Amino acid sequence: MARINDNYLKLKAGYLFPEISRRVKAFAEANPDAPIIKLGIGDVTEPLPEACRTAIIEATKEMGDRSTFKGYGPEQGYLWLREKIATQDFQARGCDIDASEIFISDGSKCDCGNILDIFGKDNKIAVTDPVYPVYVDTNVMAGNTGEINEKGEYEGLVYLPISAENNFTAEIPTEKVDLIYLCFPNNPTGATATKEHLQAWVNYAKEHQSIILFDAAYEAFISDPSLPHSIYEIEGAKDCAIEFRSFSKNAGFTGTRCALTVVPKNLTGKASDGSDVEIWKLWNRRQSTKFNGVSYVVQRGAEAVYSEAGVQQTKALISFYLENAKIICEKLTSAGIQVYGGTNAPYVWVKTPFNLSSWDFFDKLLQTTYVVGTPGSGFGAAGEGYFRISAFNTRENVNEAMKRITENFQA
């Protein structure tokens, strides 16, 4: 009798994005002529950079000749890609990260979930609230939580609220936690972390032999030169942190799929006999056994991000989306709506006007302006009363959406 993993049954049935889809679909069916603009899901809209496309096409041509054909590649990714990442993303910013510490994957979402494979079941886990739902759901699936309560919080997890009240910082917990998910620039709030803030986290982690799972998927959007792009810019982080990065948002790879995870060689965790075990070896074994590397042609596309043309083209993409974010912030502010984020991140975190709940504002916005955003409460209890607007869209759509909102929502 095949037994299932009962932990899956603890998961909330109504996941955020399917519920949004359901409501938008119902509205569109009832109002077939309404010109809906989606600023909900964080998906890019602009073309894949020319440098990346050229590289993918060249690599595909190589696959047509036996002498340049590529079969299985290294599960960790090709060294030519890992070396460019090590040099340009890390060493150039003073981070002592070697190519051998970089693992190429097909997505940060995958890595954020899969990383739990190598950790034990008795860790105390902290997440921010609001939070990227994947951190929570994968812990539920892995059996690291209890049941969900009426507030939507899972028993056993430590929630660290980030809201206007604490200036959107993830406060160091008073209790001891073993694994900590941090995401800066933050999804969904668009908040950032200063070096001092991350240093406090690193100090905490080192003191408690905890590990920080640092999601830097949005680092490319940092425009303030004082802000760190990587956790490894912080003294001591190599002893206590894993970092996730992605080509999805800087180079428009959401549909092309390439990401990376950094696992420093000197990072250790505890076995149940109290001995120290190298995390790198565990992740390397996990990836070698359960993964077969990213498509060769896609890795060549990612490599092109580091070429002179690629650097310029991805910078232009980032600037484009940041300009969208700026327009969103300005227009909403001019309408009397309070906004956060949006200057070092592609997300604008809106305080819902008229004290509306997140879902009430969602419905009102959809019905009166045909604009779709994401209810903040979908990211956690502390997101109630907030609303996420994504800067990932065409300029025309952003301008039109803001025009409609300012005309309808003078708060």
Place this chain on the structure above:
Amino acid sequence: MARINDNYLKLKAGYLFPEISRRVKAFAEANPDAPIIKLGIGDVTEPLPEACRTAIIEATKEMGDRSTFKGYGPEQGYLWLREKIATQDFQARGCDIDASEIFISDGSKCDCGNILDIFGKDNKIAVTDPVYPVYVDTNVMAGNTGEINEKGEYEGLVYLPISAENNFTAEIPTEKVDLIYLCFPNNPTGATATKEHLQAWVNYAKEHQSIILFDAAYEAFISDPSLPHSIYEIEGAKDCAIEFRSFSKNAGFTGTRCALTVVPKNLTGKASDGSDVEIWKLWNRRQSTKFNGVSYVVQRGAEAVYSEAGVQQTKALISFYLENAKIICEKLTSAGIQVYGGTNAPYVWVKTPFNLSSWDFFDKLLQTTYVVGTPGSGFGAAGEGYFRISAFNTRENVNEAMKRITENFQA
């Protein structure tokens, strides 16, 4: 204090393929002029079919225009690909499989490992011996086994020997098992399963409410028309089987990465309260949460396998490798060496001559003929005294390797 998953520490240190690499490297360094031919790892060597390359290039061009750019795709894969698979791989062979039951992934190795996420920890698991090591190692990692014994067997797993003594069939166990891994055409033995044999397994699984994890990665190599390509050709299999397939070996996608897993809608497993839970829903939730779909351009490449040109080109690839296998079988037989497999599979399973152990034959073959194969004992205790030779290579290399072996090993 971050705790690691102690189960990883149970894994054998010397995994098969790294050990082969180590010995080959040492030999090559000591004999720099030796023209080594590798018939070890099951990696393809022939160019990616032209139809697939053209489709990937066209899709990459689409990514350059905002109106045809693709961001996040469905985590389950694009429907246009899933529908072609359903029609041409399954319905055309009389299997009642719908597109919605097909999940596109980046590799069968990944799916074979990840599938354990959705099953409980108290299942009795059966594998064949010899076996594709990933089935075993992923169960060790997931905590489904005890320690390893001196024979290289993990406590708690049920090993089903397949060897010349039982005509290479996986015999139905006398004890009750809950999950059963079957791979036909078999890696590493090249053995096949008749409809009657699989029917017996399906009957067993239905009687015991077990689930068969059927790996059909090599189905395209079946040339005997009486043999089933899919477990779903067997009456009742939709109630008790998951099937894994891949584009790696039929269309040369080992470096391009695309595969698929079939989870029938009516397949159920037991929750701990005794209720039936749909496996499809669990896998769909797993993939939606921990995976983000396969690269759009790669899915377009896989779709081209089903075009008229793609069908012809993949058939030609298969024929080419099968002809290699035939040459290997004939030459080794003429040298008095006993061979199995190789007619409906790209692997020839060799009985080592002179009663050599698998590793002794490996060393002797390398030293006297510079040919690399895979020691059968690396796939499990019952593989001792056998040796796997892969048909994945150029014709020139296969001919040259066979010439050297027949000249040196008249058994």
